[in-house]
Amino acid sequence: MRIALLLAGSLLMGQDWPKTIFEQTEFKQTSTVADVKTFMSALAKHTPGLKPYHPKGAPTTTETGKPLNAWRLAATGRDPLRVYLNGNIHAGEVEGKDALQLVLRELAQGKHPQLRKALEIVTLPTYNADGTDALDPRNRTHQPNPAGGVGPRENAFGLDLNRDMMKAASANVQWLLAMYRDFDPSCIMDLHTTNGSYHGFHITHQASWGTGGDQGLSRFNRRMLVEVQEKLKGQGLPTYDYGNFRMDKDRKPVAWETDFASPNLTSNYPVLEYRLGVLVETYVYLGYPERIEANRKFILEVLAWLAEHKDEVKAQQQAARTRWTEAWKQGAPKLPLKAEPEETEKATIDLVEPLRDENRRYLGEKNRTTLVLPSFVTYKDMDLVGVPTGYLVDPAYARRVRPMLEAHGLKVLPGSARPKGETILNFHETERTISKGAYQGVFTLQLKGSWKQEPLPKRAAYPWTNQDLDQALYVPVNQPLGRLAFYLLDPRSADGLVFWGIFHSSLIRGSGMWGDGPRAPIMAVGASAMEAPAGAPVKGNEKHED
Ligand SMILES: [Zn+2]
Known part of the structure; x- marks a missing residue:
């Protein structure tokens, strides 16, 4: 009786917040679909304004029957900016899914009142629900993993959900498109882990650059990420634009470049609908707890920027829509058949030489070299044609x-x-x-x-x-x-x-x-x-x- 009273007391004082599965297991297990549901349901009990979310007309499960469980956190202020956070699209890249639970808990705990006031958030932490539950220590063995293993990259049909935005062949993308119509987010974040690049950035990121999107909006989108990068530098978290080393024939790095403008990517598609997008790529060779922490910090910093600039974001979206309407008044506009990376700046980038065991498993850094390289991280339109x-x-x-x-x-x-x-x-x-x-x-x-x-x-x-x-x-x-x-x-x-x-x-x-x-x-x-x-x-x- 006395224990029960004490427990009830601590709940009322808000000190008994739910714990994620990786906190309960000291990072031995990443979350399954059911783990996330248990955690979020417990969180919702503490949190007025946090509710399960189902977009109108969307599938409720994947083709194999795994539920697509999303939650919506209402803003505490008026006229909020709507943001969508996507986790675990590649189910071996688990830290985004795990960090999202920490972010939602902090928001529920009242740690970020400005964010709560300005932003309304929808999140589906286990987007690739098929893969989320197919945990196996034999997946992605090159990265430091929780002992219980991580999921595979693709869904149960072998489809890469991050190549599916245009053809929309999966229930997951049909869910996402229904969410666009129903929730109408201004910004979408899609959380990943790199596959094996050797740079020293804990997070790399890319704005929404889908071929044929409004260039002004993509450049504004990148400005947000550059400003977030500066903020995080102050906190000791090294981040930069997503990319990889371009090597010459002697395997010497000569440039830093991205080539990632297809609208079929979850984070590139949004600009074609006049929304901002963020590809988040966590450095694969950080430990599993460190990758969760880097994600948590990065997501919160982007949310803080969006909260601070919410009216400017809406104005930029509107300006881009107006540019399209105006272009039709001057006769039909032209659109590019492709986009190519252009040299954006010179950047200081570390090249890490890894230490590996005989199974190519990463053990640590042998050494690193600091390079100043031309950086190709923005895009120019190519092959413009008149549109019908x-x-x-x-x-x-x-x-x-x-x-x-x-x-x-x-x-x-x-x-x-x-x-x-x-x-x-x-x-x-x-x-x-x-x-x-x-x-x-x-x-x-x-x-x-x-x-x-x-x-x-x-x-x-x-x-x-x-x-x-x-x-x-x-x-x-x-x-x-x-x-x-x-x-x-x-x-x-x-x-x-x-x-x-x-x-x-x-x-x-x-x-x-x-x-x-x-x-x-x-x-x-x-x-x-x-x-x-x-x-x-x-x-x-x-x-x-x-
Ligand atoms: Zn990925």
Whole structure:
């Protein structure tokens, strides 16, 4: 009885806050989906304003039935900035998931009243829920791990969830896109661990640089991270822009560079919806507790910056949206088919020489050399082309493609609503590359060519009729998220539905298929696209380490 009273007393005084599984096990176990749920449910009991969150229309589980458990922490002030925090997308990179629980507890404990006042937060710490529960000490053995092991990189289908934003093939990304529509966050943070780069930064980070996003907003996004970097330097935490060493032929480092502009990455996609994004990459060779601590500090510092600049963030988002609308008033805008890293500055970077055992397991640092290198950490637009007023998608594909487009927030109209005075254009292909190997389960198709009024040289087995045009899906590019319409539907996009194989049965005629192929599945509307030169080749986006 007396013990019970004492316990109740300490609860009331707020001294009995829940402990994470890694605190309970002295860092021998990282959290499972159930561990996070237990912790967050206990935290919610102490915390008015912290509740489970389910976006309208989103899947509630992964395809294997693992729950997608998210929580929403209301702001204590009015008109907050909304922020989304994503953990464990690669389930071997566990410290983000674990740090998020500490961050939420500190916010609940009232340690950061300014953040609570200015920010409303949604978090899904176990985003790759399949992988979160597939803990095994044999995963990612090159990094210092909790004894109970970490998860695999991909989901149960072998899909990399950090390459899925555009094709949205996973329940997880469908959840994320539904969250965008429902919660409308201004900033998204995606938490990772590097795979094996030898620099001395405890955290590297990248702003949202998805190809074709508003450059001004990406540069503002990077300014935030540079200012956070300065703050953290003062606290003894070395951070810098995400990248890796470029080596010359003698394996001597000559530059620091990133090449990571595909919108299919979780942290790059947001700028295409006029949101900020942050890729967080924790240094793989720190110990597991140190990686959690570096994440905790970094997340809190970004949140502090966002809280302090909340009105400026909203104004920058609005300015970027307005630039798009204004561009249409000057005639149709141009968009790049690719983005390339540009030299941003000279940077001082340590090159670490690691000490390893016979199994290549990291033991520590042999030595480190400080280098001053040209640093390529911002992007310039390349291969600009005029964009059409809109695209017409073959009605035969409507059942599959309409939900994909609408998940991305695009307005989809009937073909009969297309602007009647405008030219209908055919895509004249000049070159194609079908990937030799499968990537994310797809033999990808990269097309080059241009939009022309002339009919296509080859007869189609099902030519477009006026009725087909009227029944097609009409997707205007001249709409608020029109940039996404371009990168999803233009056949030259390095990250669109053509690339990801959605139209393969129309576009790729294998041996044994005889007779004329069907009509082209996508047409364009609008003379502005006609001046477009043939697209330059676009590099694949498979060779990154995050
Ligand atoms: Zn990763």
